Amino acid sequence: MLSVAVKLLLRHTERTAIIVLMLVPVVALLISSSMVTTGYLQQATASVSLVHPSNAYIAYQPGVASPSASSISYDSFVRILGSGVNFATPILSFPSIVTDGANSANSSVLATNMTAFIVARNSTVYGAIANGGNQADAGAIIAKILGIKVGDLVTVDAFSQVQTLTVVGVLNSTDQSDTGLVVPLSASWALWPQTADKITYVEFYDSNQGAISSFSGNMTVVREEGIDQIARSFDSQTAALLTNWTYVLFALSGAAAIAAASRVVTEVSQEYKTLRAIGARLSTARALVFYELLIISGISALIGIAVGIVSTSTLGTLFKAIDGLPLAPSISPVQLVTVGAASFLLILAAGSISLAWLPKKIVETGEAP
Amino acid sequence: MIFTKIARILSSKRAIFSLALILLLTSAAFAVTSSILLSVENTASGMLGESGNTIVIAQGNSRAPFLGTLPLAFAGDLGSVQGIRVISAEVFAPATLENQPVMVRGVNPGPFMELQNPVILEGSPLTANDTTQVMVGVTLAKEMSLHPGSQITLVAGVRATIAQLTVKAVFSTGTPLDNEVIAPLWVGDWLRGISYNVVSILRIQVLPQDAPSQVAHSVQQVVNNASKAPVGGSQTPVEPGLPVTPKPTSIYGYDVEASPDVSSAFFSKTVGLSQENVLLISALVFVSMSVAIVCALQEAVFRSRNELGTLRTIGISSRRLSWNLVLVATCLSFVAGAAGLALGWGFLTLVDRFSPIQIAFYAVDPRSAFPTAALYSVLVVTVAGFVAAALSSLRFRQPLIVYEMTLPFLESDPGVVSD
Numbered sequence: 120m121l122s123v124a125v126k127l128l129l130r131h132t133e134r135t136a137i138i139v140l141m142l143v144p145v146v147a148l149l150i151s152s153s154m155v156t157t158g159y160l161q162q163a164t165a166s167v168s169l170v171h172p173s174n175a176y177i178a179y180q181p182g183v184a185s186p187s188a189s190s191i192s193y194d195s196f197v198r199i200l201g202s203g204v205n206f207a208t209p210i211l212s213f214p215s216i217v218t219d220g221a222n223s224a225n226s227s228v229l230a231t232n233m234t235a236f237i238v239a240r241n242s243t244v245y246g247a248i249a250n251g252g253n254q255a256d257a258g259a260i261i262a263k264i265l266g267i268k269v270g271d272l273v274t275v276d277a278f279s280q281v282q283t284l285t286v287v288g289v290l291n292s293t294d295q296s297d298t299g300l301v302v303p304l305s306a307s308w309a310l311w312p313q314t315a316d317k318i319t320y321v322e323f324y325d326s327n328q329g330a331i332s333s334f335s336g337n338m339t340v341v342r343e344e345g346i347d348q349i350a351r352s353f354d355s356q357t358a359a360l361l362t363n364w365t366y367v368l369f370a371l372s373g374a375a376a377i378a379a380a381s382r383v384v385t386e387v388s389q390e391y392k393t394l395r396a397i398g399a400r401l402s403t404a405r406a407l408v409f410y411e412l413l414i415i416s417g418i419s420a421l422i423g424i425a426v427g428i429v430s431t432s433t434l435g436t437l438f439k440a441i442d443g444l445p446l447a448p449s450i451s452p453v454q455l456v457t458v459g460a461a462s463f464l465l466i467l468a469a470g471s472i473s474l475a476w477l478p479k480k481i482v483e484t485g486e487a488p
Numbered sequence: 489m490i491f492t493k494i495a496r497i498l499s500s501k502r503a504i505f506s507l508a509l510i511l512l513l514t515s516a517a518f519a520v521t522s523s524i525l526l527s528v529e530n531t532a533s534g535m536l537g538e539s540g541n542t543i544v545i546a547q548g549n550s551r552a553p554f555l556g557t558l559p560l561a562f563a564g565d566l567g568s569v570q571g572i573r574v575i576s577a578e579v580f581a582p583a584t585l586e587n588q589p590v591m592v593r594g595v596n597p598g599p600f601m602e603l604q605n606p607v608i609l610e611g612s613p614l615t616a617n618d619t620t621q622v623m624v625g626v627t628l629a630k631e632m633s634l635h636p637g638s639q640i641t642l643v644a645g646v647r648a649t650i651a652q653l654t655v656k657a658v659f660s661t662g663t664p665l666d667n668e669v670i671a672p673l674w675v676g677d678w679l680r681g682i683s684y685n686v687v688s689i690l691r692i693q694v695l696p697q698d699a700p701s702q703v704a705h706s707v708q709q710v711v712n713n714a715s716k717a718p719v720g721g722s723q724t725p726v727e728p729g730l731p732v733t734p735k736p737t738s739i740y741g742y743d744v745e746a747s748p749d750v751s752s753a754f755f756s757k758t759v760g761l762s763q764e765n766v767l768l769i770s771a772l773v774f775v776s777m778s779v780a781i782v783c784a785l786q787e788a789v790f791r792s793r794n795e796l797g798t799l800r801t802i803g804i805s806s807r808r809l810s811w812n813l814v815l816v817a818t819c820l821s822f823v824a825g826a827a828g829l830a831l832g833w834g835f836l837t838l839v840d841r842f843s844p845i846q847i848a849f850y851a852v853d854p855r856s857a858f859p860t861a862a863l864y865s866v867l868v869v870t871v872a873g874f875v876a877a878a879l880s881s882l883r884f885r886q887p888l889i890v891y892e893m894t895l896p897f898l899e900s901d902p903g904v905v906s907d
Contacts, residue, residue: 175648298619345584375780
């Protein structure tokens with residue numbers, strides 16, 4: 120039966136060629152989109168793997184919404200410091216109203232180990248570093264807003280207690296501490312007893328994450344740099360967009376396959392009608408059409424794969440040459456075979472549906488031989 | 489009369505449903521493809537905050553406009569340029585909020601509010617003395633359930649630091665800015681890791697009576713003149729330690745780009761996201777589908793060959809038959825194309841709901857460019873139907889004997905014609 124189908128197709132070479140030409144663009148479209156989307160995704164995934172965020176972390180009270188809501192004992196800092204991490208710095212932060220003369224602003228007090236803080240934050244100090252008592256350093260932003268100068272006396276209202284501090288220096292750390300007053304931890308504990316032996320969170324560096332595992336069970340530990348999360352998110356965005364695009368393409372290809380395969384069955388159905396008219400069994404006649412469909416689908420899939428590869432590669436080169444676009448289609452044998460096989464089955468399935476519509480008896484349709 | 493007959497003949501055959509389905513799907517697919525891509529292009533081209541009368545000045549040789557840096561004091565150098573209404577110095581800082589990427593835009597509240605004029609939906613606007621307060625765009629606020637008073641912790645994207653801030657207002661602009669966190673300029677500097685006298689871009693609003701492209705040209709001239717006459721030591725911080733200095737400085741050594749289309753040009757250059765390429769991709773999809781349209785139309789005509797042949801033999805001219813066939817197919821294409829838009833709209837609604845599209849930090853409503861895409865779609869599908877029908881009808885324009893030869897099935901079906 121297969122050889123008969125081959126002979127019939129060879130006998131009508133022009134008709135066979137036209138049908139194959141109709142199916143080739145459908146396969147080529149799927150191959151082409153598959154190559155482009157895979158290429159894009161591979162590039163995106165490769166970019167994500169190149170991203171290495173810094174090893175700076177903060178550790179704070181577990182279960183709270185944000186580090187600012189955290190409150191942990193100073194012993195927690197001591198434990199973290201002893202675990203082998205680098206540049207561990209305790210931070211105690213609380214809101215306050217800072218007044219310098221007639222100017223006042225909602226601000227905050229940041230209490231810390233001054234030496235470690237200035238090293239870790241790479242701060243620039245104008246004036247002196249506060250070393251206890253009623254001394255404070257003003258952050259660069261709050262100093263600018265309130266007009267604070269070295270030597271000024273500022274009042275700090277926190278926990279319903281007003282304290283007067285002497286500004287001995289201005290700190291520029293280019294971070295949030297620039298909007299508040301920075302004081303030694305011991306000074307904060309003494310001036311505001313509500314904060315005694317408490318800290319808000321601990322900042323530290325850890326290059327191998329080995330130390331983190333020793334205390335992460337009791338603390339929430341987060342990285343201070345989110346570039347890896349941003350890269351992963353962009354990667355998944357690209358994947359989602361391409362997935363939607365693939366849905367659309369498959370719907371299109373399915374519809375195109377149904378139309379083209381229906382045309383195939385109509386074209387080759389003359390043999391079916393002839394066989395039925397001379398008394399061949401229904402199964403024999405349908406098998407002949409099916410074999411013709413099988414051969415045409417196979418040839419179309421093979422040519423479609425080749426056309427898809429050539430056209431996508433050519434377009435990629437052209438786009439790069441003309442616009443400098445980063446279009447890098449992926450050519451993976453496994454992927455090509457998979458998409459080619461899927462296209463073949465799609466056409467075959469669409470043709471089989473059309474085949475089922477062929478009349479069992481020729482006279483029923485009114486299309487007499 | 490003939491039109492009605494041909495329409496009735498075609499619609500009586502099963503193949504017409506196949507043709508209608510193909511046209512419907514092609515229309516929907518074309519509309520979906522072009523609407524998604526045009527929406528993405530619209531969002532990308534307004535990402536820096538450009539609009540009809542707003543131009544952007546960015547570092548020309550940076551990898552991306554929002555990654556470049558400019559001296560803040562350059563804003564002062566532009567005082568002599570005519571046609572400028574207001575200049576807003578802004579810093580872009582990629583960050584994460586609850587593990588979601590967000591773009592933080594550091595601004596000087598006064599000029600920003602004057603230029604952007606956002607609608608404050610909740611809370612009160614940002615002011616110059618707000619140290620750690622921020623405004624949140626309405627899209628982001630809805631997504632993250634943020635309201636005035638909400639405490640947020642932003643983790644910097646390109647530097648190891650965090651910022652603990654308080655939401656002061658929720659605003660709406662109807663632009664991609666609705667996805668951003670608007671913070672004081674220094675918050676942007678912290679999160680970006682740049683010093684206080686540096687910004688990412690300058691946005692300039694042009695006076696209504698001046699052309700944005702003319703002002704952009706004037707700005708470029710100021711830049712070129714400044715580059716030719718360097719001022720020694722001008723790039724050092726003017727007032728160390730105390731940020732936000734208004735003292736002018738030279739921009740010598742900077743490659744500056746001033747244009748109303750900075751981000752549009754960037755996305756077109758780097759990822760090929762331009763309106764022309766969007767339509768090209770949609771057209772490629774359509775060309776592939778046009779094969780199916782031609783096949784389906786030929787099938788419909790072939791199935792009706794007996795009835796159409798009868799009309800031909802009873803004396804209707806081939807020209808008249810052909811034109812009416814083309815007319816019927818064109819009308820069918822138009823109706824199916826228009827109906828396909830409903831399918832496309834439904835698909836886009838599902839996409840928006842279950843698989844939202846986002847480009848970088850900005851949510852994209854895939855339906856925002858649907859009217860334009862719909863227009864293209866109906867036009868293209870109708871023209872395709874017309875062309876396919878014209879090709880199919882060619883056989884009726886030939887003498888009857890040739891017509892029979894082009895349809896080999898008729899050779900074995902002579903009784904039907906005579907019937």
